[in-house]
Amino acid sequence: MMQNEISDALLFKFFLGETTNEETDRIAAWLDENPEEHQQRMKKAHELFVNSIMGEPDLIPEADRRIGYRLLHSRPVRRVVGLAAALLVAVGASYLFFDSRMERMAGAPTSIEAPAGQHVRMALSDGTIVELNSKSRIVYPALFTGRERRVRLEGEAMFDVRHDEEHPFVVETYACDVEVRGTHFNVMADEETQAFSTALFEGSVAVRNKLNDEHILMEPNTVVNLRNGHLWLDELTDRDDYLWTEGIISFGGDSFGQIMDKLRRYFDVEIEIRRARLPEVKYKRLKVRTSEGVDHILRVLQRGSDFAYEYDDLENRIVIR
Known part of the structure; x- marks a missing residue:
């Protein structure tokens, strides 16, 4: 089998998990024929594929861009960080799968x-x-x-x-x-x-x-x-504590300290409390969309609690007074 018998289009299909068993066997045999050279070829195709996902068309030659567009847009693809990350992990797993024998790499x-x-x-x-x-x-x-x-x-x-x-x-x-x-x-x-x-x-x-x-x-x-x-x-x-899958964070019945702990963990933000006594929270039930950001959540919280704060978004740091 010659190298040009394995096209980028076929490799793109493999990265998407859409190859037939026969096509997958062809790719495996092709890799075994010349592991060093063909692995480099597959790596280059993988980079083109990743660039297609991450929306960097200027890095992709016109011919490969057309191939990538037809494959990637043949079904709905949500270009969000989470799904892109999950897809890249799947691609990496598939790529490594044929880097060695199946039994050794599957797990x-x-x-x-x-x-x-x-x-x-x-x-x-x-x-x-x-x-x-x-x-x-x-x-x-x-x-x-x-x-x-x-x-x-x-x-x-x-x-x-x-x-x-x-x-x-x-x-x-x-x-x-x-x-x-x-x-x-x-x-x-x-x-x-x-x-x-x-x-x-x-x-x-x-x-x-x-x-x-x-x-x-x-x-x-x-x-x-x-x-x-x-x-x-x-x-x-x-x-309510499990509404995070819908993009909602809940503070039902939480104390001010517990709310600050949730914000620290969820947004990976540093919070310093510069007051001797924590404020009371008047809300019995509070749900806020996480997409609004930590600054918005604090402003909503202020309506039911007596405190002031300073937010440095560059340093990702909040001071509660």
């Missing part, structure tokens, strides 16, 4: 982190949908192999797991493992603050405490929290 770990102030929606290779909250990170294999489907989470994520009775899905965190076979649930695991919770909306999950090996089997509309090293099961009565 290679890949990671993605949601930018501060945003959330990322992505699909894993088994069809499971994951939404990552701000500054949260997930580590997962390019393809799931073996008895279980295991991922590692740092931060908060909402999962809609594709049902597979024979291959349980496991979310590993610093404190607990959450095992499911197909369900809809939220996991929050912040090692820095030693906070952990799991909220179950549909299906069933088992939570195992790594500290003492205690287990709790959850039913829908329940929540498990880690307190003083032990798991506590409660009824889930308020879902």
Whole structure:
């Protein structure tokens, strides 16, 4: 097989995950024929593909631009940071997949982190949908192999797991493992603050405490929290804390200090409080769209609380007075 038999158009289809089994086998055989030279060719095509996604047409030759346009715009593509990041991770996983043998590379770990102030929606290779909250990170294999489907989470994520009775899905965190076979649930695991919770909306999950090996089997509309090293099961009565997947941050019943902690984590902003006593919050329930930004949220909060603030957006720093 000659090098020119593998076109950029075919490689673009591969990066999008749209090649047939026969086309995928052709690319694999082509890479095996001349790994060093053909890997460089694939890398160049990958760069063109990435530039097409990120909207840098001036960097793409006219002929390749037409190829990229037809492929990338043959279906709706949302050009947002979160989806672009998720797609690039998928591309990288597919590219590395043929860098060596399938059995060795299929389980290679890949990671993605949601930018501060945003959330990322992505699909894993088994069809499971994951939404990552701000500054949260997930580590997962390019393809799931073996008895279980295991991922590692740092931060908060909402999962809609594709049902597979024979291959349980496991979310590993610093404190607990959450095992499911197909369900809809939220996991929050912040090692820095030693906070952990799991909220179950549909299906069933088992939570195992790594500290003492205690287990709790959850039913829908329940929540498990880690307190003083032990798991506590409660009824889930308020879902406002999980509206972040809709771009909404909720402060229902939170104290001023708790609200500041949420803003610090979500927007990755430094907040210094220069007053001896924290102000009271008159709001019993407050929901604000995160897209409005931290400055807007503070102005809304001022209507129900007595405080002043200075916001330096260049330094990403807030002083509360």
